[in-house]
Amino acid sequence: MTLQLRVATFNIRNSSAPDGDDSWPVRRESTAAAIEALDAGVVGLQEVLPDQLEYLQQRFPGWEIVGEGRDDGGHEGEHSVVMVRPGDWQVESHETRWLSAEPSTPGSVGWDAHLTRIATLVRLRHADGTEIGVANTHYDHAGEKARVESSRLLAAWTATELPWIVMGDLNATPGSPPLKTLTEAGLRDVVPASEGGSEHSFTGATDRDRIDHILVNDAWQPVEAAVSHYRPAGRLPSDHWPVVATLRLV
Template sequence: MAASITTQAQELYVGSYNIRYQNDGDAKAGNAWQQRMPVLCGQILFEHPDIFGAQEVLESQRQDLLKQLTDYDCIGLGRDDGKHAGEHSNIFYDRNKIKLLDHGDFWLSETPEKPGLGWDAACVRICSWGYFKLKGTSLKFYYFNLHMDHVGTVARREGAKLVVQRIKEIAKGKPVVLTGDFNVDQTNEIYGIFTQSGVLDDSFEKAQFRFAENGTFNSWDPELKTASRIDHVFVSPAFTVQRYGVLTNTYWSEAPQQTDTVKGADAPQEINFQKHQKRLPSDHYPVFVRLTF
């Protein structure tokens, strides 16, 4: 009985979510942040991960998330100036379950201690990390979260090597979770830098149960399907991966000039339908993973 309680207590629910940065172009296309933010937050609150990494988070979006996700605190600096400018790769954690012990940030560049472009990158890129304790247990773990460049192949390759090196230096063999938008899928040689490092496994491959009917990038189109996973959750080999899911939830907005009420086929006549447009909370699907240690 005591052993089962200990095992249960050391379960960890983690996630990765590229929330898509707020911009006018998306708003004009019907994907405004203020429209999709309540849906995205509702999804997170329903799943209620203990800790998750988010990418493309502007400071105003970070504040919006913290207002909605009232159980959560977050760490992570803005990539452009090391304060709040530019996108953040924030780590959000449920303060009721997780205690922050230490944290830091480094840039994916030749000068990782200060903001700056790395190699052939199109954007400044940052990795944020924290050292945490799962309350009520002996489990202490490191959590790294990043967004790798979408253009520079050299930047992704060298950035991956840097991240593995920093994980070894900072974590020193302690349990690690690494999440992020890596902009490479499971067939890419850069993905192999992580999985062949000896310190990280792909949680998708280790999962005892998977629910992943699609890849992780959707390009704002819910009808697109791909096998590519560019948003990954890598974990120390010591973790057991119970469940892995790519959640493809959608929501609906009113379709222009579609105001007529219709009846469904083989449906009770009391039910009225109205045509709506299916939309997505982000151009990435979130990944959620249940772990035990």
Template sequence: MKYNILVCFTLILSIMSCNNEIKKEGQNLKVMTYNIRLDVASDGDNAWPNRKEFLSTQVLFNSPDILGVQEAKPNQMADLKRALTGYKAIGVGRDGENIGEFSAIFYNTEKLKVENENTFWLSETPNQISKGWDAAYPRICTYGLFTNLESNTKFWVFNTHLDHKGHQAQLQGVALIQDKISSLNSGDFPVVLMGDFNVEPNSELILKLKQNMNDSKEVSKISFGSNGTFNGFKFTELVTRRIDYIFVSKNNVEVKKYGVLSSAVDLKYASDHFPVLTELVIK
């Protein structure tokens, strides 16, 4: 009897030690950012109805735990919600609620739950529908605080689509996002910031952002695929413009893999942007 109790006690200690070791080592997390190109009939053969199945199955095949989408119109959000089984989404349209383009965050419900979420506008009045500085359009950022159901690890995810014309709107928008991160992240949890930034790596914006966060491509142990992320649906041309990013905290996130996925079917891409996929270790 004493022997059995001792064995059980030893097993319990062993399990507790393994669990602590798992938490110490961190949890793997697959994160994808994807500008899916808004649904517009003028795209012709590349219009959304002709590529939505390809795009959805591409996401499901790569099975990210977190997926940030940009340019998703309400009907595209509905299509994705139907197709991406096992996922839920947070976020609102940039023209309010279910109107306009989303910068939504989809998450794997079997692995993650949302503790806190919101969307704010990149403007001088971030809590109301608005267009900021010299932006051509209203721009938004959606964020969520997630908990890993297995390890109880918490982390923040911010997803945005910066303006394509306004230089000040780009700079001030990222500054606003960083201020929001600072104000929200009192627990010093890991942070992922991703999206279509509409600027290339040598820009003032990216150089400033790298002072506070890591560009996942630059710190990844393994890097794969095209350098560029914007293809413009031009299958026969080189893809050189890198404007889609996944940034991570400097101290508590390890980047194991970084990839730009340039899959095509019948000489056509699923979007005018390639998805960027990373494998992270959240510590």
């Protein structure tokens, strides 16, 4: 039987941001409800601070949630976690790498980046023995060179025979140099341009830049992909819309 997997990426906005009526304590239930509504087996989240991670671990019991903090390779700082729903897929291994010239050095900052940035690489095994790779990342918002170099790192790290899914907030639009670097390496963005934007700065806009992406190698065939505009109880769950895709192994 051909395997299908529904995956999603979602920047949930860090809890330290001074967002007033959209601050984390006010919207966290809506954020969790939005994650549930994606109905995904694997979810990559960005900007997850330790208090948010603790909440998610309580809110999603039974899920495997992996990924280390970017500040120390442990608990401190933002996490780019991968959540795996209980079921046929299990985490075989995972590691956090830094988007810098020293990927194994916790807290390292790459090139012209303003902040420490990371990627979480996960190997998943299906109950039938099939193995896949998932990379969840968050590129720097300011460093143009850093974004391209980060793509070069991700392209190298996923250049294996595994079926790979690369997702995250790349702070770059379709067709931009960071995305071209990934597509020229054999990855393809599965979300149609017609789906519109993903960042909205708590405006609810759907026509701004799409900087959140799901890319795959040739082992995957996209079945459907979309940007979700769901507002649980009418509340915006983040300053980004989540992006979701159903993928089939070929």
